[in-house]
Amino acid sequence: MWRFEREFAQKRIRFVVSLFVVLSILLSVGMFMSSLTLVKQMKALIEVIPSMEYVRNIDEKSGTLKVQSEKYALSRDKKAALAAFRETCAECRSLLFGQLERAKDEYTFENLLKAQLILDSFLNETAGADAGTEKVAVKVKAVSGSVYALLSDNSNRYDITKTLYKSTDVANTQVIISFLIAVFVGGGLFLGAIVFLFYSDRQLEKMDALVKTSMIDSLTGLYNRSYFEQRLAESVNRVERFFKPLAVVMVKVEYPPHLEHAARQVILRELAARLIKSTRVYDVNAMYGEDIFASIIHEVEEKEAIIVVNRLKESFEKKEISGKASEVEKEKSLLDIILFFRKKRHHSFHSYIKVLIGAVVYKEGKYGIIEIIGKAEEALIAAEISKDQFKIISIKGTGKHAEKERRG
Numbered sequence: 001m002w003r004f005e006r007e008f009a010q011k012r013i014r015f016v017v018s019l020f021v022v023l024s025i026l027l028s029v030g031m032f033m034s035s036l037t038l039v040k041q042m043k044a045l046i047e048v049i050p051s052m053e054y055v056r057n058i059d060e061k062s063g064t065l066k067v068q069s070e071k072y073a074l075s076r077d078k079k080a081a082l083a084a085f086r087e088t089c090a091e092c093r094s095l096l097f098g099q100l101e102r103a104k105d106e107y108t109f110e111n112l113l114k115a116q117l118i119l120d121s122f123l124n125e126t127a128g129a130d131a132g133t134e135k136v137a138v139k140v141k142a143v144s145g146s147v148y149a150l151l152s153d154n155s156n157r158y159d160i161t162k163t164l165y166k167s168t169d170v171a172n173t174q175v176i177i178s179f180l181i182a183v184f185v186g187g188g189l190f191l192g193a194i195v196f197l198f199y200s201d202r203q204l205e206k207m208d209a210l211v212k213t214s215m216i217d218s219l220t221g222l223y224n225r226s227y228f229e230q231r232l233a234e235s236v237n238r239v240e241r242f243f244k245p246l247a248v249v250m251v252k253v254e255y256p257p258h259l260e261h262a263a264r265q266v267i268l269r270e271l272a273a274r275l276i277k278s279t280r281v282y283d284v285n286a287m288y289g290e291d292i293f294a295s296i297i298h299e300v301e302e303k304e305a306i307i308v309v310n311r312l313k314e315s316f317e318k319k320e321i322s323g324k325a326s327e328v329e330k331e332k333s334l335l336d337i338i339l340f341f342r343k344k345r346h347h348s349f350h351s352y353i354k355v356l357i358g359a360v361v362y363k364e365g366k367y368g369i370i371e372i373i374g375k376a377e378e379a380l381i382a383a384e385i386s387k388d389q390f391k392i393i394s395i396k397g398t399g400k401h402a403e404k405e406r407r408g
Contacts, residue, residue, distance in 0.1 A: 220272035228286035
């Protein structure tokens with residue numbers, strides 16, 4: 001169960017990290033789009049600058065027309081005043097012609113066109129006319145008033161300042177929104193992912209510690225007895241369903257006389273490593289007792305079991321075990337006693353060991369794990385008087401648990 005929980009926790013970690021990456025990409029895209037918006041706004045501002053110049057010039061000319069119409073009414077030299085007014089009208093008409101191309105809406109275009117037509121009509125009608133007549137004076141006043149009204153209305157509609165502020169507000173709003181998203185969403189997600197990963201690691205460490213205490217022997221790193229029996233129950237169930245035999249092998253270690261406890265621990269660790277190397281990956285190895293190893297060897301008959309037993313015996317006994325053992329010395333002084341300080345003594349050792357091996361081969365039938373383990377323990381006891389110090393028993397449940405023994 002712990003494996004599934006750990007895999008699930010790792011999947012959650014990967015999901016959170018993936019989500020963080022995706023959102024980071026989205027945030028980056030958002031910032032990029034904001035940058036594009038700013039670029040577009042800058043281009044729009046660049047396009048607005050010529051229009052600003054034209055509008056400013058048109059405003060000046062329309063104001064000049066109004067001023068000159070008043071001067072015309074008060075001037076004694078009507079001819080000169082009319083000539084100045086006509087010249088301003090011509091300049092204003094040229095500006096209006098250039099501004100028509102930049103008109104963004106129909107209403108502005110119509111106002112500019114009307115003002116241009118009024119100026120054209122006035123210039124045509126007053127060409128060569130007598131500047132002092134009442135008719136010309138009326139036309140001058142009407143033209144200046146109409147053109148000023150049309151262009152001032154166009155100026156109000158074409159509010160460059162409002163356009164600039166609106167563009168700036170849009171760009172600033174997008175930048176602020178992107179920044180807030182990046183800070184609160186991205187930053188919060190980033191911190192959340194860090195906290196989640198931190199606590200997930202702590203949970204996995206606690207789970208590993210729990211697994212080690214409940215399943216693993218602390219000295220050798222092999223499975224402990226309770227987990228071995230659990231796996232044996234699963235393996236026996238598979239034998240009953242699929243008729244694939246297994247062997248339960250127990251190995252008891254016999255140390256040389258007067259070997260220290262610390263050296264025995266080093267030997268057990270070394271033998272555990274040799275046991276793992278001498279069995280297959282899917283076999284189950286455990287520390288069954290204080291000096292007893294146990295293994296579940298899957299899918300073996302009597303012949304294969306004999307091979308496995310011989311391989312284990314050779315692996316354990318043929319090669320010398322060397323190492324360094326640490327023993328805690330007794331307190332040698334009053335200060336040591338007060339400080340609870342103990343010195344460690346390290347020494348090297350070289351030793352050979354002997355093993356007793358008992359095995360039971362279970363083929364089929366209705367045997368429980370207690371019976372199978374009992375038969376393996378009986379075989380281990382019988383191995384003490386065996387010539388080769390190992391014994392293999394084969395059991396097959398047919399009717400009343402028929403039993404066949406084979407001595408090594």
